[in-house]
Amino acid sequence: MKLLGNISGIVLSVIGIAKCSTAAPFLSNAAQTAASVGTDSVFGIARGGGLFGGNNRKKDSEADVKDKLRAESGETFPALSQEEIEEWLGHIPVFAVTDSNGAGVVLKPDNETSVMYFFFSPQMANATLAQLKGTNDQLDLKLSAFSLGKIWFKMLNNKDDQEIKLKQPGADDSEAEVLAGGNVEYRLVPDTRDLLGARMLLTMTPEDGEEMKKAGETMTPELAQKAVEKAMTESPEFKENYNEVPVFLIAQMRMQKPASEEGEEAKTILPMYFSLQTMVTTWQQFMGSQNDPELKDMEPAINVMNLHKLVGMMSEPSEIDFRSCLLLPPIPAGPPGAGGAAAAAGMGGGAGAPEAQMAGMGGGGGTLGDL
Numbered sequence: 001m002k003l004l005g006n007i008s009g010i011v012l013s014v015i016g017i018a019k020c021s022t023a024a025p026f027l028s029n030a031a032q033t034a035a036s037v038g039t040d041s042v043f044g045i046a047r048g049g050g051l052f053g054g055n056n057r058k059k060d061s062e063a064d065v066k067d068k069l070r071a072e073s074g075e076t077f078p079a080l081s082q083e084e085i086e087e088w089l090g091h092i093p094v095f096a097v098t099d100s101n102g103a104g105v106v107l108k109p110d111n112e113t114s115v116m117y118f119f120f121s122p123q124m125a126n127a128t129l130a131q132l133k134g135t136n137d138q139l140d141l142k143l144s145a146f147s148l149g150k151i152w153f154k155m156l157n158n159k160d161d162q163e164i165k166l167k168q169p170g171a172d173d174s175e176a177e178v179l180a181g182g183n184v185e186y187r188l189v190p191d192t193r194d195l196l197g198a199r200m201l202l203t204m205t206p207e208d209g210e211e212m213k214k215a216g217e218t219m220t221p222e223l224a225q226k227a228v229e230k231a232m233t234e235s236p237e238f239k240e241n242y243n244e245v246p247v248f249l250i251a252q253m254r255m256q257k258p259a260s261e262e263g264e265e266a267k268t269i270l271p272m273y274f275s276l277q278t279m280v281t282t283w284q285q286f287m288g289s290q291n292d293p294e295l296k297d298m299e300p301a302i303n304v305m306n307l308h309k310l311v312g313m314m315s316e317p318s319e320i321d322f323r324s325c326l327l328l329p330p331i332p333a334g335p336p337g338a339g340g341a342a343a344a345a346g347m348g349g350g351a352g353a354p355e356a357q358m359a360g361m362g363g364g365g366g367t368l369g370d371l
Contacts, residue, residue, distance in 0.1 A: 068251040070319035080314045090149030094118040095125035098144040121191040187242035197276040198246035198304045199231035245307035248273045250300045
């Protein structure tokens with residue numbers, strides 16, 4: 001716990017000092033609620049492992065996750081079907097710029113490339129929308145939210161090359177340019193804070209941590225910039241700003257899904273997070289409430305995994321029971337207390353908050369979200 005509070009706090013502080021996001025990081029309101037929702041959110045704690053995925057830093061993230069999460073029984077679990085993966089991702093909202101009818105806006109950074117962006121951060125999507133409207137205030141564009149599960153295979157990883165019509169906003173179909181689906185590049189963009197956090201977790205050494213801990217509250221922008229430059233240039237993964245989406249987990253963290261009225265038994269769940277800050281703060285809040293000094297000082301084993309690699313692992317037989325894992329969506333910035341409600345819903349296994357986002361943002365009927 002002490003190391004988590006120091007080193008993970010350093011990572012998050014450096015991100016704040018570097019100012020590489022359009023919005024303030026999610027703070028403790030959400031984690032306090034998530035850590036106090038009773039039987040819907042009970043962590044089972046095992047003995048701690050090395051911080052940030054262990055001491056063998058040369059091991060790749062996929063192998064490290066397999067080592068830490070494989071079933072103690074040695075059991076091999078069957079691969080998840082495409083339908084199961086779509087459902088597993090289905091409650092995660094992503095945001096894109098669309099026209100008034102919900103058709104996606106495809107950008108052409110050059111004559112040879114057509115790109116459509118999906119953002120995890122609504123703030124980043126809004127910044128793109130504002131930039132496009134700034135070039136032409138007559139464009140009838142909006143921000144729409146979509147289910148990641150619905151677009152994962154049909155758009156982001158589509159191998160069927162379905163035809164796509166491209167046209168200027170407001171033009172009719174007769175003016176559309178028809179392209180094979182493979183000629184449009186779909187880019188999934190993570191929050192810059194979490195992308196930088198993943199790079200820092202993979203590059204920060206114990207010596208770096210000691211140097212920053214000594215600096216404490218007097219950590220200078222120069223020291224923060226040094227850590228950021230190292231993360232940007234030396235990280236073995238997450239080198240691109242899109243399609244390399246970090247997913248964070250703590251191997252010792254568990255939550256208990258209560259038995260349902262329909263007779264479904266209670267189940268132990270491993271939570272996985274898109275937001276590093278939400279995960280760290282949730283852990284700190286829960287461990288800080290423990291009376292046992294040994295629990296309070298426990299070292300968490302923080303791992304980071306590429307979402308595409310994670311889905312690839314799920315698509316094959318595995319010693320990891322992915323059906324007992326829950327992917328938690330980022331908590332959107334909002335009024336005080338709003339994030340806490342979203343976290344509580346997520347920790348309880350519900351998808352109400354993300355679904356509300358998707359309905360409210362226009363990702364429902366008649367848009368790409370219904371593919």
